Amino acid sequence: MTWISKAKLKSTLKAYLFLAPFLAVFIGLVVYPIGLGVKLSLYGQRGARMWYVGFDNYKRIFADSMFWDSFKIPLFLLLVQVPLMIFLATMIAFLYETRKGGGPVYRFIYYLPYTIPGIVSGLVWSYIFSDSMSPLSPLLSLFGLENIKLLTRGNVPGILLVIILWQFTGYTAFLVYSSLIAIPKEYSEAAQLDGAGLWQIAFRIKLPLLKGPMITLFIFNAIGAMQVFNEPWMLGNLVVLPLNYTPAMYIYNSAFSQGRFTYASAMGIILAVLTCSFSWYILRSAGRQILGRRH
Amino acid sequence: MKKVFAVLLLVLALSVSAFAADYYPEYTGKPTTITMWAWTSNENYSIEEFQKAYPDIEVIWEDFGVHYEKAQTALAAGSGLPDVLMVEYSFAPQYMDLGAFQPINKWLDEETFVKLYGEEALGWCAMDGEIYGTPQDSGAIGFFYRQDLFDQYGIEVPVTWEDFAVQARKFKAAAPELEFNAPPLGYALWWVGLVWQSGAKMFDYHDGNWYIDFTNPVAEQVFEFWGELIDDGIINPTMWWNADWYNSLNMGTTATVLNGCWFAEWLRYNAPDSEGQWRVIAPPNFDPSKPHNGMLGGSGFYVTAHSKNPEAAAIFVNWLNSHPDSLRCLNQYSNLPIMVSQRYEEVVHELAIEDTFFGGQVIVEDLWDAHNLINTTFVCLPVWSNLDSALSLLLQDYADGKIDRFADILPMWEEQVIGFMEEFGYFNVIVGELPE
Numbered sequence: 001m002t003w004i005s006k007a008k009l010k011s012t013l014k015a016y017l018f019l020a021p022f023l024a025v026f027i028g029l030v031v032y033p034i035g036l037g038v039k040l041s042l043y044g045q046r047g048a049r050m051w052y053v054g055f056d057n058y059k060r061i062f063a064d065s066m067f068w069d070s071f072k073i074p075l076f077l078l079l080v081q082v083p084l085m086i087f088l089a090t091m092i093a094f095l096y097e098t099r100k101g102g103g104p105v106y107r108f109i110y111y112l113p114y115t116i117p118g119i120v121s122g123l124v125w126s127y128i129f130s131d132s133m134s135p136l137s138p139l140l141s142l143f144g145l146e147n148i149k150l151l152t153r154g155n156v157p158g159i160l161l162v163i164i165l166w167q168f169t170g171y172t173a174f175l176v177y178s179s180l181i182a183i184p185k186e187y188s189e190a191a192q193l194d195g196a197g198l199w200q201i202a203f204r205i206k207l208p209l210l211k212g213p214m215i216t217l218f219i220f221n222a223i224g225a226m227q228v229f230n231e232p233w234m235l236g237n238l239v240v241l242p243l244n245y246t247p248a249m250y251i252y253n254s255a256f257s258q259g260r261f262t263y264a265s266a267m268g269i270i271l272a273v274l275t276c277s278f279s280w281y282i283l284r285s286a287g288r289q290i291l292g293r294r295h
Numbered sequence: 296m297k298k299v300f301a302v303l304l305l306v307l308a309l310s311v312s313a314f315a316a317d318y319y320p321e322y323t324g325k326p327t328t329i330t331m332w333a334w335t336s337n338e339n340y341s342i343e344e345f346q347k348a349y350p351d352i353e354v355i356w357e358d359f360g361v362h363y364e365k366a367q368t369a370l371a372a373g374s375g376l377p378d379v380l381m382v383e384y385s386f387a388p389q390y391m392d393l394g395a396f397q398p399i400n401k402w403l404d405e406e407t408f409v410k411l412y413g414e415e416a417l418g419w420c421a422m423d424g425e426i427y428g429t430p431q432d433s434g435a436i437g438f439f440y441r442q443d444l445f446d447q448y449g450i451e452v453p454v455t456w457e458d459f460a461v462q463a464r465k466f467k468a469a470a471p472e473l474e475f476n477a478p479p480l481g482y483a484l485w486w487v488g489l490v491w492q493s494g495a496k497m498f499d500y501h502d503g504n505w506y507i508d509f510t511n512p513v514a515e516q517v518f519e520f521w522g523e524l525i526d527d528g529i530i531n532p533t534m535w536w537n538a539d540w541y542n543s544l545n546m547g548t549t550a551t552v553l554n555g556c557w558f559a560e561w562l563r564y565n566a567p568d569s570e571g572q573w574r575v576i577a578p579p580n581f582d583p584s585k586p587h588n589g590m591l592g593g594s595g596f597y598v599t600a601h602s603k604n605p606e607a608a609a610i611f612v613n614w615l616n617s618h619p620d621s622l623r624c625l626n627q628y629s630n631l632p633i634m635v636s637q638r639y640e641e642v643v644h645e646l647a648i649e650d651t652f653f654g655g656q657v658i659v660e661d662l663w664d665a666h667n668l669i670n671t672t673f674v675c676l677p678v679w680s681n682l683d684s685a686l687s688l689l690l691q692d693y694a695d696g697k698i699d700r701f702a703d704i705l706p707m708w709e710e711q712v713i714g715f716m717e718e719f720g721y722f723n724v725i726v727g728e729l730p731e
Contacts, residue, residue: 045371047394047395048395130538132539133539153691154695240688240694242684253684256367256368257363257364257684258681259370261367261371
């Protein structure tokens with residue numbers, strides 16, 4: 001009895017020894033900062049002076065309309081950009097599948113934008129829509145549209161849509177495609193024998209089988225939409241955007257331009273909680289649907 | 296007569312050098328190393344000169360793209376600020392008030408400070424009698440204009456603001472596709488600077504109280520003046536500091552810019568194709584018989600609360616920003632046209648040379664004159680970043696057609712700023728009046 005537990009203890013210790021390098025980094029760089037963030041969010045701060053305030057920051061955030069207004073852009077992206085992108089990506093993935101070997105050249109080209117950091121593509125796109133350098137102006141003037149200002153505050157959501165679609169559609173198509181090729185060939189062969197056409201097979205047979213990856217994609221992109229920062233940040237050099245244009249921008253500006261670090265921490269925690277509960281809700285309701293169909 | 300003048304100059308020079316020793320106390324501590332965060336280019340030449348005079352103090356100069364973000368973080372963390380921090384005058388009160396700096400009166404008393412930098416500079420480097428640092432470059436406003444466009448359209452350099460408006464209308468009528476002047480969409484410093492340039496202020500700090508009065512007659516006059524031109528579409532505000540804006544200066548689609556004199560250098564680097572076309576002169580006035588000027592930007596060097604060796608840091612910031620050997624380097628290598636120190640007088644004539652970018656104009660001389668027109672000062676509010684972004688949004692609202700009359704922005708802005716003071720816990724605020 002004691003002999004067994006000793007061996008067990010030994011092997012457990014051994015396991016932790018092997019895990020130690022990971023655990024040290026994980027605790028130091030993930031767990032500790034989260035804990036520190038939670039702690040900071042309970043303090044008031046002015047310069048280097050800090051004092052415990054309990055949940056005052058949270059109370060103030062719930063009354064801070066600037067914070068809640070900042071969710072307009074993520075909401076717009078969530079409702080327009082994410083579904084549109086997943087739809088386009090799925091179409092592209094089906095097209096890949098029709099090509100021999102999945103059209104490696106096209107996959108490469110469509111994947112490329114994803115390899116460019118968001119800050120860089122944000123910069124380049126802001127130039128594309130700028131007043132003095134836009135390559136679109138000569139095109140527009142062909143249609144008699146002279147001196148059109150493309151980069152206005154009102155157009156920024158549309159421009160964000162273009163940038164994010166450009167950046168992530170190819171990558172998403174690639175992910176959908178890898179799920180597609182994992183579907184056993186027998187399904188589509190059987191459907192083909194029953195007389196189903198190419199798009200019928202795609203929509204009636206394959207798409208339902210992609211439900212799992214689709215939900216994952218939706219959640220990942222929803223999180224991305226909640227945290228959008230790079231693209232509006234770069235566009236902000238060419239057009240005045242409010243400090244609270246997105247939640248991440250409001251958090252950043254509160255901390256680094258106004259020096260309200262503890263308030264920013266509390267907002268960060270609320271954003272994280274919102275994102276988590278949203279993901280959890282989607283997972284749970286999607287899970288229920290899947291289970292429901294199996295009955 | 297010439298001889299008398301030469302003798303006088305010699306006497307003056309001798310007396311100055313006799314006093315000079317008093318300005319810069321001996322360093323009494325152990326050999327030490329101090330660090331400095333600053334974004335001025337080529338600050339190392341001044342540091343080299345400093346180390347010849349003070350071999351026991353080594354200065355390490357660091358320059359980050361994210362200067363203020365890093366400083367804010369270190370300040371909140373309670374450690375990590377360098378010994379010496381460069382901060383714009385407009386942001387300095389915020390840092391002083393947050394306890395980011397420590398007083399250096401022990402090594403640089405008020406009397407010496409005023410002798411070296413003038414009374415006005417106290418408003419940018421001191422609070423409640425405690426001196427925290429020294430001013431480096433001047434942000435004296437200059438009126439930058441394109442001589443080629445002025446010649447082409449028969450425009451004259453305006454002496455009064457009234458004249459400025461006349462020339463602006465004339466220019467717009469002759470060249471509707473070009474801009475006579477494009478004020479910044481935001482950049483509170485500019486608007487506050489123009490009120491200052493007219494001899495007034497919008498806020499101040501005195502004896503423990505903050506004063507706010509945006510709607511005083513002069514500030515209103517300035518906003519009404521620009522408002523009329525902007526409402527009429529003669530002048531169009533635009534966003535500054537981006538590629539579009541630099542292109543418009545480089546390609547000659549904007550004829551004039553009102554900006555701090557340090558902008559001479561920015562133009563040189565960001566609008567290289569316009570070489571030879573620009574000139575710069577002190578800005579117009581409402582009453583040319585009483586010319587004023589104000590500042591737009593400019594930065595000081597402050598000794599931080601985290602410094603372990605404030606003596607060395609204090610000696611350094613004073614030497615850096617007032618010793619002629621350093622001022623010479625700051626002009627020649629860092630390309631700052633005008634330094635605040637009164638001792639700049641000693642080297643200004645030697646540095647006043649023809650500038651090919653400005654078509655051979657001796658800009659140092661003209662900008663030094665523009666700098667010497669500054670005769671008022673005030674302390675900026677400690678909520679500068681909020682004050683700044685509030686104005687940006689109001690101006691954008693105007694551009695989007697949400698505000699009909701430009702001058703209405705001023706009271707709206709004031710209301711928001713009063714709100715920020717309250718939000719950040721300043722209850723010692725007096726609204727609607729200003730101290731003497």
